[in-house]
Amino acid sequence: MAIDLLRLPTDSIVRPDKDRFLNEENPFEAMMSRFDRAAELLDLEPGIYKILRNPEKQLIVSVPVMMDNGDVEVFTGYRVLYNTSRGPAKGGIRFDLNVTLEEVKALAAWMTWKCAVVNLPFGGAKGGVICDPLSMSVGELERVTRRYTKGIISLLGPDTDVPAPDVNTNERVMAWLMDTYSMHVGRTENAVTTGKPVEMGGSLGRKEATGRGCMLVTKEALTHLGMDLNGATIAVQGFGNVGSIAARLMAQQGAKVIGISDRAGAFYNAKGIDIDAAIKHVQQHRSLEGFTGGDAIDAEELLTLEVDVLVPAALENVITTKNAPRIRAKVICEGANGPTTAAADPILDEKGIFVIPDILANAGGVTVSYFEWVQDRMGYFWSEAIVNERLGDIMTRSFGDVLQLSKQHRVNMRTAAYMLSISRVATVHRLRGIYA
Template sequence: MATDLRLPTSNIVLPDKDRFLNEENPFEAMMSRFDRAAALLDLDPGIYQVLRHPEKQITVSVPVMMDNGEVRVFTGHRVLYNTSRGPAKGGIRFDMAVNLDEVTALAAWMTWKCAVVNLPFGGAKGGVVCDPLQMSVGELERLTRRYTAGIIDTLGPDSDVPAPDVNTNERVMAWIMDTYSMHVRHTVTAVVTGKPVEMGGSLGRREATGRGVMFVVREALAHLGRPMAGATVAVQGFGNVGSVAAKLLAEQGCRIVGISDRTGGFHNPEGIDVAAAIAHVQKHKSLDGFNGGDQLSNEELLELDVDVLVPAALENVITSKNAARVKARIIAEGANGPTSAGADAILEEKGIFVIPDILANAGGVTVSYFEWVQDRGGYFWSEDTVNERLRDIMTRSFQDVLALSRQHRVNMRTAAYMLSITRVATVHKLRGIYA
């Protein structure tokens, strides 16, 4: 679908930098980027108001019978931010830090992420406030099924399609799919993605986000005239996304000189054996005790002098407090929201090429889309086909954002938001407002 991305000739009003007062609030951070892009687009005021508000916010009580016979009541959220382009898509996380602001921000991010890679999805996110590490498998299953029952009116392959997120996995998705299927009285594989392959999951899904990071890093290095071979990389966060990205970048010839997880990290200018690090984590559940080089903290890893920095762990690890000390030439945001809004201007002034999260980590939702398509068609692709189609979408999306960035002389983050907002706004204009 063609979209008009010409800048207006006047009346461009950028948000004041003083807006970045609360770097810790994820919704404010997301909205500050949205406002900047909307101002540059001279967005219609009515569409602006629509896109600034979530369509639906659901909060449910989740009573669970614990193994000791005690009944505990947990709080669950599900936010559908925008569904103008298609069914809502977004993960479900189990974590003590879950709150409505965070879930709403992540649902908005999913809206822009799906649009920037041009998937026919809207954005959603969900979560339950709990500590899954302190719960048994049985307790987690009962929690998952009761939470699913609480939000079941929104779920469905044509309305809202969850996926794994922080502290959830294939098994949790299997429970959600089974609960939904039991309610509708027939098996519905397309109601979730990130399922076991045996239940309609897609080959290549587990590695998709890290693989997508590799693809956009390759494009960014080529754009900046730097070879992949020998490019130095530091990866903060050695979970699924970070470890896969490190492995694939190493296979492309990059030298992984820094890795870290919640227990700390390692720096080795000669290169870290990524395969050995992955094997250590699989055996010991963390990098603690790995002999991969000189020990350093997560904060120190962010300040290494490298070609590429991949923050693939938590939100807000690069802020106005440490952005000036970041030395990487390229930042590829494997995590959601690793850079605060207040850090954006500092990184741009330093000339750091930032590949924003809504583009850099969109590989996961792209292959989730492939899984949804395969489930609905009942025909499944080879892993090579999945990876080739992922490469095509990530490469094209990077080039679309880069072209817009160069055309309008804005950074990649602003260009990505401009592209995604335009795509969502265009559909709203075509559909109109139902009254």
Template sequence: QTMAWIMDTYSMHARHTVTAVVTGKPIDLGGSRGRREATGRGLLFVINEAVKRFNMSAASTRVVVQGSGNVGGIAALLLHEAGYKVVAISDVHGGIYNAKGIDVPAALKYLKSTRSFEDYPEAGAVSNADLLELDCDVLVPAATENQITSHNAKRLKCKVLAEGANGPTTANADKILYEKGIFVIPDILANAGGVTVSYFEWVQDRMGYFWREDVVNERLQDTMVASFNDLCRYADAHSVDTRTAAYMLAIDRVAYDTRMRGIYA
């Protein structure tokens, strides 16, 4: 509703409705279907590609998710629905762990009703700090920044680190992760599903034509998978870590377009 208010206020000054001025609006006021789940769904798509890279299947892949909000909770739910074994999940107070896998819908329902994972009967308790160091295949820090540092990076046991949060890994930890051979899907890509569907919302507002949710999800998947593959090719070609590759590739693209446009004086 806040975004609707911003759109309405701008429109009053413009003297006509300008739905494309902001994104994240209610669907009836120019919002996009699939926007709420987009960040978590984008995470699912890039994790799918990373798992293929390691020749693993969803059923055999153990996932740990730090965070259970709009990113972590939705990502955990979608991963569970896709057949992944989510073995741990947390909120701000702490988390739960079950090596056999967690019934994510039931756990999130419990969290919603009690506002905590404390005393959840189907899993043991684990702190947010210890959760990061659990034995798993995919680790998804989707809570807050600076969770993976030079102090705990050496103890991580995951094969893939998918950054659902913004800046969950410090610069000093990056080098350690690279040396350990942990495949990092950097936040600039991993959590880009939300802003991608915000872009789709802007496109739909400009067109005045709105897509079905399955169309939004399909186009999001196309975008995330293509970006993941571009990143991997660039990192391999330049023998750099994936975060460095992401920024190098972005700068290369901007530089190329700038050169092609020329200079107007």
């Protein structure tokens, strides 16, 4: 890591507003409060500060769709490109009733810092459609996807904006998006999206990548703290793709997963939960409801279990000022984006909890997305063993970079991760200059 890149030239010191928690659960404010803290420590010059504090492009589209009953519904879709100075925009698309522009902006910014912290040649983006995918048929989902893709197609392209799956989207949705784009440009363009089926240019290891990345950095964190993943106790909040795979991989390393939860409920077993059985149950029933491998507990109680590692792997804002004082984990590995509010950060610091921040902890997914994009562009595909080996190299090196900076500047891992990523993006802006 080139530490000297952090010795930034300055015109004056940025002094961000300290009172930024009027709305603790506003994701964009939370992201920006952390950005401001890192910018202050970096003495980021005002011009670069202004550039990095604002998204490049924000697109809002209407998505009219003929439903199965013959009615026309009009959904609202968003796509935000936050910063593309380091390369094409990269970021997922989510289908959810709670999608907002503020959330999408925050997630696009997080993707910018996430790509930079693991040193990928990507910028950050995010997208979403306000809808209830669980109540929609396959045909309705396909029509929403294709019409939304047409609405944002001016942004899309392997050299400009490369989406991926996110909440309530999957490889089938990415296949529809790729096909829609390809039909409009008149050629098959595999590299326009990642997270696709392997049969059409997807990468081996992509589905497991985010959970695997969580396992890898958790292992590094425990080693740093003089502990071992073998025998560690784990609680996983959110048992979707990220949480379930992280739980399974940690269990395979000898960890004891004693708590898991999803939207249907939370379960505790002091002797350890059979993760393979839990995954099979979810595959059969679409949730943990009715799972018999543990005692049902309150979802909030799972977050406060006395464990070595807590993995919040669901949505934003689950660790707040209300419950942070009661959290008893030694390590928090943020599998989700923004699971901890900015106002809760100092509480966790005071308790001595080692937090692996989201922009590092869950960067395994975008790293293997990068591998998929590279493989699509060169038309040559790697074995899963090679994908996992290269993922391990990047995640381990990136954890070490952030830890070194944390020690050097005597800041927590989140602030160090922001400092590293912001410095990398800022450096490129200085080198490129401002086009006039």
